Amino acid sequence: xxxxxxxxNVSIGRYIGGDSAIYRLKPGTKYLWLLALSIPAIAxxxxxxxxxxxxxxxxxxxxxxxxxxxxxxxxxxxxxxxxLAALLQFLFSFPNDSSPLLFKIGPISGTVREGxxxxxxxxxxxxxxxxxxxxxxVTSESEITHGIEDAFAPVSRNGGWVHDFALVVGLSFRFIxxxxxxxxxxxxxxSSRGASFGTAKGRPLxxxxxxxxxxxxxxxxxLERAELLAEAMDxxxxxxxxxxxxxxxxxxxxxxxxxGLAFAFCGIALAIxxxx
Amino acid sequence: MQAAETRGEYDxxxxxxxxxxxxxxxxxxxxxxxxxxxxxxxxxLDSITLAIKKGEYVAVVGANGSGKSTLLRxxxxxxxxxxxxxxxxxxxxSNQANSxxxxxxxxxxxxxxxxxxxxxxxxxxxxxxxENLGLPRPEIVQRVRDSLRAVGLENxxxxxxxxxxxxxxxxxxxxGALAMQPECIAFDEATAxxxxxxxxxxxxxxxxLVENKITVIHVTHNMDEAARAERIIALDRxxxxxxxxxxxxFKGSAARALGxxxxxxxxxxxxxxxxxxxxxDAAGLAARAAARRNGGRERRSxxxxxxxxxxxxxxxxxxxxxxxxxxxxxxLKNSPGEFAALNSxxxxxxxxxxxxxxxxxGSGKSTLLKxxxxxxxxxxxxxxxxxxxxxxxxxxxxxxxxxxxxxxxxRPESALFETYAGDDAAYGPRNMGLSGRxxxxxxxxxxxxxxxxYAQYRERLTRGLSGGEKRxxxxxxxxxxxxxxxxxxxxxxxxxxxxxxxxxxxxxLNKPEDETVVYATHSMDEAAMADSIAVIKDGKLAAFGSPxxxxxxxxxxxxxxxRPYAAELAVELKKQGIDIGEPLNMAEFQTCYKKALQSGxxxxxxx
Numbered sequence: 028x029x030x031x032x033x034x035x036n037v038s039i040g041r042y043i044g045g046d047s048a049i050y051r052l053k054p055g056t057k058y059l060w061l062l063a064l065s066i067p068a069i070a071x072x073x074x075x076x077x078x079x080x081x082x083x084x085x086x087x088x089x090x091x092x093x094x095x096x097x098x099x100x101x102x103x104x105x106x107x108x109x110x111l112a113a114l115l116q117f118l119f120s121f122p123n124d125s126s127p128l129l130f131k132i133g134p135i136s137g138t139v140r141e142g143x144x145x146x147x148x149x150x151x152x153x154x155x156x157x158x159x160x161x162x163x164x165v166t167s168e169s170e171i172t173h174g175i176e177d178a179f180a181p182v183s184r185n186g187g188w189v190h191d192f193a194l195v196v197g198l199s200f201r202f203i204x205x206x207x208x209x210x211x212x213x214x215x216x217x218s219s220r221g222a223s224f225g226t227a228k229g230r231p232l233x234x235x236x237x238x239x240x241x242x243x244x245x246x247x248x249x250l251e252r253a254e255l256l257a258e259a260m261d262x263x264x265x266x267x268x269x270x271x272x273x274x275x276x277x278x279x280x281x282x283x284x285x286x287g288l289a290f291a292f293c294g295i296a297l298a299i300x301x302x303x
Numbered sequence: 304m305q306a307a308e309t310r311g312e313y314d315x316x317x318x319x320x321x322x323x324x325x326x327x328x329x330x331x332x333x334x335x336x337x338x339x340x341x342x343x344x345x346x347x348l349d350s351i352t353l354a355i356k357k358g359e360y361v362a363v364v365g366a367n368g369s370g371k372s373t374l375l376r377x378x379x380x381x382x383x384x385x386x387x388x389x390x391x392x393x394x395x396x397s398n399q400a401n402s403x404x405x406x407x408x409x410x411x412x413x414x415x416x417x418x419x420x421x422x423x424x425x426x427x428x429x430x431x432x433x434e435n436l437g438l439p440r441p442e443i444v445q446r447v448r449d450s451l452r453a454v455g456l457e458n459x460x461x462x463x464x465x466x467x468x469x470x471x472x473x474x475x476x477x478x479g480a481l482a483m484q485p486e487c488i489a490f491d492e493a494t495a496x497x498x499x500x501x502x503x504x505x506x507x508x509x510x511x512l513v514e515n516k517i518t519v520i521h522v523t524h525n526m527d528e529a530a531r532a533e534r535i536i537a538l539d540r541x542x543x544x545x546x547x548x549x550x551x552x553f554k555g556s557a558a559r560a561l562g563x564x565x566x567x568x569x570x571x572x573x574x575x576x577x578x579x580x581x582x583x584d585a586a587g588l589a590a591r592a593a594a595r596r597n598g599g600r601e602r603r604s605x606x607x608x609x610x611x612x613x614x615x616x617x618x619x620x621x622x623x624x625x626x627x628x629x630x631x632x633x634x635l636k637n638s639p640g641e642f643a644a645l646n647s648x649x650x651x652x653x654x655x656x657x658x659x660x661x662x663x664x665g666s667g668k669s670t671l672l673k674x675x676x677x678x679x680x681x682x683x684x685x686x687x688x689x690x691x692x693x694x695x696x697x698x699x700x701x702x703x704x705x706x707x708x709x710x711x712x713x714r715p716e717s718a719l720f721e722t723y724a725g726d727d728a729a730y731g732p733r734n735m736g737l738s739g740r741x742x743x744x745x746x747x748x749x750x751x752x753x754x755x756x757y758a759q760y761r762e763r764l765t766r767g768l769s770g771g772e773k774r775x776x777x778x779x780x781x782x783x784x785x786x787x788x789x790x791x792x793x794x795x796x797x798x799x800x801x802x803x804x805x806x807x808x809x810x811x812l813n814k815p816e817d818e819t820v821v822y823a824t825h826s827m828d829e830a831a832m833a834d835s836i837a838v839i840k841d842g843k844l845a846a847f848g849s850p851x852x853x854x855x856x857x858x859x860x861x862x863x864x865x866r867p868y869a870a871e872l873a874v875e876l877k878k879q880g881i882d883i884g885e886p887l888n889m890a891e892f893q894t895c896y897k898k899a900l901q902s903g904x905x906x907x908x909x910x
Contacts, residue, residue: 030679035635042423043639044463097638164639167423201423204465209717215678216718219709219790220780221734223702240730244720252418258381259419262411263432263479264403273430273443 031224033211038101038160040203042167047091050165053278054174056285060087061162063289067296068154074143076300077150083292084158091165098157098164105152113145163200169274171197190267198256202249209248213241329354330408330486330518331378336387338373347373349541351387357486358516360509362523362532362549364563366799368769369538371522375489378520380405392486407436410480414492414797416472425467425475426451426460432483443482450478454508469664470501477508487518494528495797498663498825499865506531524799526558530566530581537561549581562801567868567889574893585871586878593879622690624654624708624788624819625675629684632670636682644670646842647684652835654787655816659830659850660823662839663863668823669713671839672790675821676710677701689787706735708788708819709781713796716773719780724768725750725761728779735784749783750776754805771802778810788819795829807832827854827867831887838862855885 052060068080085095117137126140166174175193176183183189217240218224224238279285331354338348348370355361363371376382377389380396392408394401410432413419422428426447433443451457454474459467464475473493480488490509494502506528512519523529535552537545545557552558553569568588572579575592583591632645644667652658660668673679674686677693686693688704696704709731712718721727729746737745747757753775760776768776781789789810795803811832814820824830836853838846846857854870866874869892873883883899886892 031673032634032679035638038638041465041639042463044424044461044466093639094637100638167427169422169424169427212712213718213720215673215676215710216712216715216777217720217730218678219676219705219711220731220784221702221706223734240720244718247720248717255413255415255418256421258376259411259413260421260431261381262379262406262419263421263483264406264435265431266403266435269437270434271437271440271443273434273440273447274427275440 031211031214031218033104033207033214034204036100036103037204037207038098038164039156040163040200043093043164045092045165047165048279048281049087049091051277051279052285053276053282054166054170055177056278056282056289057162057166057170058174058178059286059289061158063293063296064158065155066293067300068151068158070297071151071300073300074147074150076296077147077154079296079299081150081154081157083296084154084161088157088161088164091161093161093164098160099153101156101160102153105156109149109152112148116141116145116148159200168197168201170276171200173272173274173276188267190270194267202253205252206245206249209252210241210245213244213248217241328357330357330359330392331355332388332390333377334388334390336377336384336389338370338377338382339385340373346385346541348377348384351541351543353536353543353546355487355518355520357518358513359534360513360519360521360532361534361536362521362529363536363538364523364526364529364561365538365544366562367771367797367802368540370541371538372491374538375411375491375520375522378487378489379409379411381411403436407483408485409487409489410483410485412473412476412480412488412490412493414495416469416476419476419479420464420472423463423465425456425462425464428464428475429478429482432479436483446482446484450481453481453511454478455504468501470497470504473497473501473505474508477505485517487520488512489520489522491522492524492797493521494523494525496664496793496825498863499827500863501664502825524797524803526553526564526800527566527568530568537563550579553581554579562799564800567872570889571868571872571892574889574896585868585875589872589875589879589881592876593881622654623651623687624656624689625652625821626687627651627674627684628687630674630681630686631683632667632674632679633682634670643842645674645681645839648839648842648844649684650837650844650847652819652821654819656835657811657814657820657833658822659833659836660821660839661825661827661830661836661862661864662845664825666839667842668839669792671837672710672792672821672823675788676708676790677704678710706731706784707786708790709784709786710790711778711781711792711794713792715777715781716770719765719773719777721765723761724755724763724765724776725757727765727776728783731780731784745783745785746779749779752782753779753809755779771798774798774802774806778806782810786818788821789814791820791822793823793825795824795826827865827870828888830864831867831870838864850887851885854887 064080064084067076071077085098088098089095117135120136120138121140124138124140126138129137129139129142172190172193175196176189179189214224222240333351333353336348336351337346339346351374363374365371373382377384377396378391380402383397389396391405394404396405420428421431429447429450430443433446448457451460454477456471456474456478459471464472467475494505497505509519509521521528521532529535530549530553532549535545535547535549536543537552537557539561544561545552553565558565568583569579571588575588577588577591580587627648627650630645630648631643633641633643635641648671660671662668670679674681675688677688677696680694689707691700691704693701693704719727721730725746728750729742732742732745750757750760755772755775765776791810794810795806798806807829811820811822811829830836831850831854833850835848836850837844838853840862845859845862846853848857854866858866867887869886869888873886873892873895876883881899884895886895
C-alpha cells in the first residue's frame, strides 16, 4: 500500500529557498529562461527537440540543489490523464492513417502514428511540468509578480492592471500545493468512512467513482481558502495601485551572459527541433 | 444581564472629524449596526452599539456562530454593515473612499495563519502591507526589521514561510499586522490552534502591544485568555449580551448564563475559599492559599494514591487495539523539505482504553494518528492494528481496518460534502453496504447521539449548519460506522466551551466500554481525561503513561505541553507546603482539598 502524501508529488508552486547562481538571477532573466525552455518544448514537432529542454531544466535544477527525482515527481499525479488521453487517441483514429498497425483489441486499435502522437503529447507535457516546476521552485511570489510588472511596464500607464495580473499568476502557482493539501485532508476523511482510495485494487471504475465525491469539498475549500487570502490581502491595504517595493534585485554580474545564453539556447533548441 | 449596568461606561457620541481623535477618545464606534449574510435567514449581527477607546484591551466572547468573527470583519471594513454605521477613528467604513484609512488603523490576525500568508519568504510577507501603503523602501526595511524583532523572528527573515511551525506562522501574521503600525490589532481566535508555549508567546505579544498603547481586540473561546482583558464583550446570537469588566462578567451570572466557562483560577479560588482574582496564575493563587494557613504547622499529606486511575498497562487482556514497534516515518522523502516526523516509536494500547497524544505543533501527533488509521505506513518498524500489520496487509484488509478505526481529521467539517446532513452521516454506513431500515437506524442513532436529532436535521442543508453543528455532524458520520476504535485529531479545537464539553462527554468520557479512543489535543484538561498519555517531542516518544505519571512524577517542562490547571495548582500548593495529592481536574481538586481539610489543614488559621 502507498502512503497518502499528495504533497510529496507537488513540485509546481512550491518555492524552495536556496542560494545558487540561478536563485540570484533577476526575475526578468528567470522569465526569459522560462520562455527559452518552454518555446522549444511547445513548438518542437519531433521527439529529439523535446529532449534538450528537459535535460537542460533538470541540469539547472541540479545546479540549484533540486534533484531530478523531485522535479519529475509532479508527473505522477498526471499519469491517469496521460492514460485517458492515450485511450481517446486510440478510440478516435486519424483520418487516412496508413501507418502500420501496432495492436487491435475489439473496437480499439493503435497505429504507429497514433503511438507517436501520444508519446509526443506526453513528453511535451512532462517538459512543461518540469520547466514550470523548476521556475516556481527557484522564484518567490514577489519575484514572479515583479518580473511580470517589469515586463509590462512599458505598456502599463499606472501599473494597476499589470500588478493585478501578476499577482493572479503568482497566487495561481501558490494554490497548487494548497489544493493538494486540501485534497489530501479530504481523501483521508473519506477513506476513514469507507471510500476506496488505494484499496479498490483492479477495479478502475471503483477508483474513479471514489474520487467523484471529492469534487465538491475540494472546490468549496479552495474557494474558502481563496476568500480568506483575499480578506487577508484586503486587511493589509492591498489595492494594486501605488505599491512600492521592499525587495531590490541586484542580480549577478553574469546577468547579461545569462540572458544571452537564453536566446542562444532557444535558437539552438528550435534549430535542432526543426532540422533533425 | 449586567450589560445595562456597565454599558454607560462607554459613551457613544457622534463622531468628530476623521483621524482627529486624541488619547482616551473612542477609536471604534458602532451605532445600531446590523449585518446579514446573503441568503441567511437571520442577522449575524443585530443592533450592535459600542465604542472602544484607544489603548483598550477588549476580549470578545460567545458561542460558535454568535457573530464574533463578523464583528471583526466589520471593524476592518472587509464587510460593511447592512444597517447602522461603523466609525474607525471617525472614518465611516461604509464609504469605500475610507477603506485604506480604516485598514491602516485596524489590523486583523486570523485563526489560521497559513491562510493569510501572502509571500513565500518571511520578510517579504511582512513587507506586503507597507508596500501596499506605498511607503518608501528605507521605511519598509525599518518596519520589517522592527516587526520581526518584536515577534522574535528576526533570525528567520529569509526562511520559506511554508516551512515555519504553526506558532511561528502565527507570530509572522502578527509581524505583518505590526508592520502596518496600526492603532488597533484584532485577533480572531488567533491562539485556537496553537500549542501551550506558542499560545503563551502570542499572549505575551498581546501584553506588549497593550503596554505600547495599541488597542487590542481578542476574540477567544478561552476564558482565561478573556480574563486578561480589561473589558469583555459577550455576543449571543448576534446581540451584545454583556459589555463590561471581566470581574463583573465572571463573578456575576453572565458567563454561566451564556454557557461559557469560568477562568480556571475562579473555580479553584472558590474551592480554596478565597476571593477570585483576575489574571492570577496558579502560583499566585497557591501563594495566597499558603499565606492564610497556620504559620509553620506541618500537616499530613492527603493520600494521592487513592486517586490513581487505570492505565494502558493495567487490566484488559486480549489482543491490543494498537501495537507500534520502532515506528519511523519521514515526509517528503528525497525531496526538498524532507523531515523525519516520527522516530522509533514503540507502545501498545489495550482495547477499550483512551489514549491522548500530546506535544508541540509539528511534533508528529497527526502522523501517528494517520499510521494508526492505515492511511500512512511506516518507513521502518511495524504498526499492528487489531492484530494486523498494516504494512503487510492486503488492500481489502486495509479498507476494513480504516472502517474499524476511522480517523476524524482536524476540522473534519471541511470534508462534509453531501447536500443534506442526513446523507452525509449515511455516507460511511452506505459504503459498508447498509441500506433501507438498518441504514436509517444506524444514521438516526449517530445523529441523535451527537445532539443533532435525526428527525429535525436529516434534511437540513449541510452548508447552512453552524460551525459547532458541522463538527457534530462530522462526528456523527464517523460514529455511524460503529467503529471499534476512534482516532481523533484535535476534536474540540476552535469550539466554544459548551460544544467542547458536549463533544468531550460524547466521545471521550461516555464512550462505549469496549471502544478504543486515541486523540491528539493541545488541551491538557482534555488529555487528563485519558487512561494513558503519549508525549511526542520532535518525533520521538518522550513519555508514555497514566495522566498522573505524565503530569506529576515524570513531568518535564522541556516537553512544551504544560499541565491541566488543577495539577498546576496542586504542584504550586505543594511548593508552598500544602500537599493535597494529585488531582487532574477541578472536581478531583475539590475532593482532594476536602480530604486535606479533614486531615488537619486549617485554611482559616492565619499565621
